[in-house]
Amino acid sequence: MARTLCRIFKGCQSICSLPLMKTRLHPSASVLLRTVCVRRMLTLPLPFSPKARDFSLPNSSWGAEMRQLYEHYNSQCEEEMKGEEKQDWAWKRLPSYNRSLKYATGGVYLSKIIQSKARLFTRNIKEPGAAFEYVLFVSKDEQKCVCIFQAGHLLEGPPGHVHGGAIATMIDTVTGTHASVLSAPVMTANLNINYRRPIPLGSTVLIESSLNKTEGRKVLISCKVTSTDGSKLHTEATALFVAINVSHLLGG
């Protein structure tokens, strides 16, 4: 199974040339791979449907702040390539799906039912606006990642406010995606989160991650969650990721 995965990754690597094409696996890593492959219209047998819903695109639940910020970053993104590649982009939008690659099929621990029904935690609710609405952009030099996050009513912790675990989930998602862009397949090793100010349900916030350093197999990233105008600091965090051997994760 691990060998199959490696072949898939190798196949994609060999035909992709963007800076984002490094081998990557973890949390949203598979999403990156999937995205890239789908956009390039590969003819390779892929482990996912090209018709899958991209959850990072605007929908009717998005409020004005979410839409405005999306337009702000999206307008600075790479355009769809028609013929020659355009180089003057500052950000790249990262699509988002609700399923990891379906290669975890042989694990001794994973039942067939769980395999077929598993969904990415942050995209496990279909109703638009009910839970995590978010879109990620990565900077051209990959040193920064920004996420626009609108917190739905199903994320409640303290009455009327977002659960600390939901905030941690978004921090893990943003920094993990960032680390996956920067490195080989990674796993989260440490999250250290300081909660400064609660986030009201329904509000939109910015989550920004910056590369602190890479050291051998380690990637250290810092992250902050602020109001959309940057005036209020809600949360600060550091996240440590470690590059892994895929076969360890798949138990094969």
Add this chain to the structure above:
Amino acid sequence: MARTLCRIFKGCQSICSLPLMKTRLHPSASVLLRTVCVRRMLTLPLPFSPKARDFSLPNSSWGAEMRQLYEHYNSQCEEEMKGEEKQDWAWKRLPSYNRSLKYATGGVYLSKIIQSKARLFTRNIKEPGAAFEYVLFVSKDEQKCVCIFQAGHLLEGPPGHVHGGAIATMIDTVTGTHASVLSAPVMTANLNINYRRPIPLGSTVLIESSLNKTEGRKVLISCKVTSTDGSKLHTEATALFVAINVSHLLGG
């Protein structure tokens, strides 16, 4: 609104005598209050229905490990009081609902739609076994809390494994509940989580929290996530909580 809440809390305190009856609010704090009040069949006007589903009770999705551990701890719990109070219990089960107290009604930021639809993050999916299946027990002296957690297929992060954010969510839930049992209403100030070994989807783990110290308004708790037999350490964490003034949270 804050004043109304204080009246509710004060009312409950004055008629409750168990060690768990201290004033408490945050994350699952409201659940504790609710539980206590419902069990005592109060005649006060309460902000919640006594028919609400208790998500911590066994259901058909629970695997053998989850059931066995539940029985293990539940058999050491306080019995329902009929006449004289029985004192020889070691643990107390904490019921769990999918809604916080509905007192966050006056916030300038919170729309009526969000108010009415808000659900506790860890209980926002009705399908048994799909997401977070868990039950918490607190020790008689309140120094320890234990949670039996079965991770459903909708919590995926790395393929076939539980999302780091879902693990953080459970750690915040268990330690936050523990802090609420020990202290006044609290908010999470810091979570520091070391991920040692990934948790396969569908598996059952133990989450144990222990009081490290209290210092003024601060409560420091440590936590570990292990396999059910304790032989494998999945995650270690510390969590810092700070007692808050309820009116700050409600913006009143």
